[in-house]
Amino acid sequence: MKNSYFPMFVDISRFRILVAGGGKIAERRVKTLLKFQTDVTVIAPEVTEELQKLADAGKLILHRKMYEEKDLEQMDLVFAATDKKEVNQTIVQDCARRGEAEQRHILVNTADDKDACDFYFPAVVQEEELVVGINSGGADPGRTRRVRGRIEQLFREETL
DSSP: OOOOOOOOOOOOTTOOEEEEOOSHHHHHHHHHHTTTOSOEEEEOSSOOHHHHHHHHTTSSEEEOSOOOGGGGTTOSEEEEOOSOHHHHHHHHHHHTOBOSSOBOOOEEEETTOGGGOSSOOOEEEEETTEEEEEOOTTSOHHHHHHHHHHHHHHHHHHHO
């Protein structure tokens, strides 16, 4: 089977990033993104304690509200990570909207439908300047976690 997802590392330092959702998946995405980028906006009526702490510390912008299409304005990258599949689907559709009056395609990743993703969010291991991304295309998350663990162990052994 041909895999059309090309692994590449992108400078996201100038990207404005939206994460829709405030649960554990959104939290993991945000914490990883903040290692590489500081312009992250979270939209969710409720968020985890950790996301609230990050917002209170000025690490991200938090809007406690439901998603609306206008939230996509000026965004470069979007993560649909709500606990409602229909909301995630709406976000994906809004990011790809093409009409007579407007034409846009914002790259989007949704946590609950791998086939609707423009890109996959990898498991990330970072040790100083070395960054490794691991991805199974959603086919085997358990294997991805195991490989990430082995790479983390390898990094620890190298630093001893």
